[in-house]
Amino acid sequence: MITLTRRLRRDAGVDSNDGTIDRSTNRISIRDKLLVKEVQEMEQMLPSTCRVKFENPNHLHEFKLTISPDEGFWQGGHFIFHVYISEAYNMEPPTVKCLTKVWHPNISEEGSICLSILRQNSIDGMGWAPTRKLKDVVWGLNLLFTELLNFEDPLNIEAAELYQKDREAFKNKVKEYMRFMR
DSSP: OHHHHHHHHHHTTBOTTTOOBOTTSOOOOHHHHHHHHHHHHHHHTOOTTEEEEOSSTTOTTEEEEEEOOSSSTTTTOOEEEEEEOOTTTTTSOOEEEEOSOOOBTTBOTTSOBOOGGGSSSOTTSOSOOTTOOHHHHHHHHHHTTTTTOOSSSOSSHHHHHHHHHOHHHHHHHHHHHHHTTO
């Protein structure tokens, strides 16, 4: 974090040693300015079931989020999500893909995610807005494994139908998928 903050100051034209301005540097993007603060806030408010990993600490716009639910059908699993934040952030939501194959009504087997906050426009009015932050995305993804399960408007219709017909069979299918992640 410290190295990125220094880089942002340097890129903004402020020399970190004496505070003088160097006008020959490039402008930094609004996204990167927002992310410095938002990543710090996200890391401070991270649910205990989540971990964030930046492959490159200077690229705050791309990271992996691991969710390890401690309750519910997916308890004991470790689900990895790739989060990418485009230059249009905060006017558009981050792009998120689940990298772990999971049996879930709101996550397709290809890794697409059905979560209102990840949509520019959503029917329920809970879609992305410029006032939302990364911590909201992380909490929303985390809650997909407990409180935000939606069996009424699923992305994985087969999973939702199995849950409606036979909850025990649904639970067994979830466990079967989780067995292969070890």
